[in-house]
Amino acid sequence: MIPISSVQFGSEEEELVIEVLRSGSIAQGPMVQRFEREFAALCGVKHAIAVNNGTTALVAALDILDLRPGDEVITTPFTFVATVNAILEAGATATFADINEDDFNIDPSSVADRVTERTRVIMPVHLYGQMADMDPLVALAKAHELSILEDSAQSHGATYRGKSAGSFGLGSFSFYATKNLTTGEGGMITTDDDDVADRLRVLRNQGMRERYVYEIAGHNYRLTDLQAALAIPQLARYDMTVDKRRSNADALSAGLASIVGIEVPRQYPDRRHVWHQFTIRVTDECALSRDEMVASLHRSGVGAGVYYPRLLFDYDAYRDHPAVLKSDVPIARRVASQVISLPVHPLLSADDIATITEVVATAAST
Numbered sequence: 139m140i141p142i143s144s145v146q147f148g149s150e151e152e153e154l155v156i157e158v159l160r161s162g163s164i165a166q167g168p169m170v171q172r173f174e175r176e177f178a179a180l181c182g183v184k185h186a187i188a189v190n191n192g193t194t195a196l197v198a199a200l201d202i203l204d205l206r207p208g209d210e211v212i213t214t215p216f217t218f219v220a221t222v223n224a225i226l227e228a229g230a231t232a233t234f235a236d237i238n239e240d241d242f243n244i245d246p247s248s249v250a251d252r253v254t255e256r257t258r259v260i261m262p263v264h265l266y267g268q269m270a271d272m273d274p275l276v277a278l279a280k281a282h283e284l285s286i287l288e289d290s291a292q293s294h295g296a297t298y299r300g301k302s303a304g305s306f307g308l309g310s311f312s313f314y315a316t317k318n319l320t321t322g323e324g325g326m327i328t329t330d331d332d333d334v335a336d337r338l339r340v341l342r343n344q345g346m347r348e349r350y351v352y353e354i355a356g357h358n359y360r361l362t363d364l365q366a367a368l369a370i371p372q373l374a375r376y377d378m379t380v381d382k383r384r385s386n387a388d389a390l391s392a393g394l395a396s397i398v399g400i401e402v403p404r405q406y407p408d409r410r411h412v413w414h415q416f417t418i419r420v421t422d423e424c425a426l427s428r429d430e431m432v433a434s435l436h437r438s439g440v441g442a443g444v445y446y447p448r449l450l451f452d453y454d455a456y457r458d459h460p461a462v463l464k465s466d467v468p469i470a471r472r473v474a475s476q477v478i479s480l481p482v483h484p485l486l487s488a489d490d491i492a493t494i495t496e497v498v499a500t501a502a503s504t
Contacts, residue, residue: 140493142441143316144485150371158363169363169370174326176373177311180295181304183328185335188361189342192291192312195325196224198359199287199308202337205230205258210463212252213261213289214244215449216470220312221263221289222450226461230258234451236467240404242266242417242477245469246274252465253278259285264293264303266445266479267318267383267414268405272298272306279307294319295376297410304328313365318379318414319372321365382484383413386491390416390480393495397502399424401476415445416482419473424502428476434501435478440494443479 158164170188178186189195200211211225215234225232235248242265249260260279262270279286286307290296293303294311295318303309305328313324329335337354340347345356372379391402401419405411420428428444435442449470456462480494 139436139439139441140481140486140490141483142443142479142481144481144483145315145320146485147368148371150374151368154367154370155364158367161363164364165362166360167363169366170361173361173366173369173373176370177326178328180373180376181302181309181328183302183305183309184330184332185328187327187329187335187338187342188366189325189327189359190361191323192310192314192325193220193224194357194359195310195312195327196220196287196289197227198338198341198357199310199327200224200228200230200259201341202334203228203259203285203287203308208256209258210254210256211259211261211287212249212257214263214265214470215451215465215467216242216446216474217263217265217289217450218291218446219450219453220291221261222456222462225261226459231256231461231463233257233463234449234465234467234470237470237473238271239419239469239473241268241270241406242403242473243268243270244275246271246278248467249275250278253282253284257282257284259287261287261289263289263291264296266403266417267293267296267412268403269293269296269298269303269409272301276306292317292414293412295380295410296412299408305330308334313369318383318412319369319376321361321368324361324365324369379484380410380412383482384411386482386484386486387411387413387416389488389491390482390495393491394418394498397499399502400498413482415443415479417445417477417479418498419476420478420502421476425504426501428478431498431501432478434504435480435497438497438501440497441481444477445479446474446477449474
């Protein structure tokens, strides 16, 4: 089986982890601080605040926006469940805009249609490694005095017109096991606001700036030095990692572009796509349905994933939730029924890519 994702650590990670172990101090400390500085540099921001996972990053970012019950956050229904869970944990209401089928991201014109007097936050999700169309979202936020929180869990180092993910407002990142940068579990919040960064650092540390001096009701959201030690060497070679993912994506696009019923992902020229996922769409012209295609790929030894098979508000847990407001999103609904993500990770060989394209072509013509 060619896996949908693959993670490989090297001697640099081993050496830093051993350094932390031998130091006798494995909790949040100097290695986390180093990780924060280097990640802030990647994003082109003043501050990066490490936390224990990506969902926590979203929750903490929403927390410091001081949302009240009834306040609305506009986001996409075509995303991982953490996006909505964080909104609910913050005590806010989730509302949903439609997406652009070319980049799978939230459509600014649909966001504009959803703004009400209760709207407080726009939360774009930079899906699969390519950023949303940020300029109109920023203009909309300024016009209505709204905050922007970028769910950048899948887009470390992605850019939009030269500006990095996580630098348009508050940014939130995940370092889950399958992400382009991973610590197994972990998250990061980015900001240029000194006061916001200070509040977040106090919030993640049980409300303490100094030991046993509690300034706010906080949480234990801390990352460990062991986890940070895994990430630092990955940051050092991250440009090479993205280059390999991009090369693989280019090869896959070239091999799949002429197959009837298969739409390859589009990369916008003004954006740096970091190819967390390579996501095709199986259209009505294909000989197989999306689910039949996934089954065929698996039988042929090609790992494939469906991210995401249903809109969030179609699940039982949210369908009748009073703080989850359903809306008409025809493009998101259609895309959710079509998408398949194929392997694009850096460990793929040329033979792997040839096999993937051949298997997809054969299945599509069955």
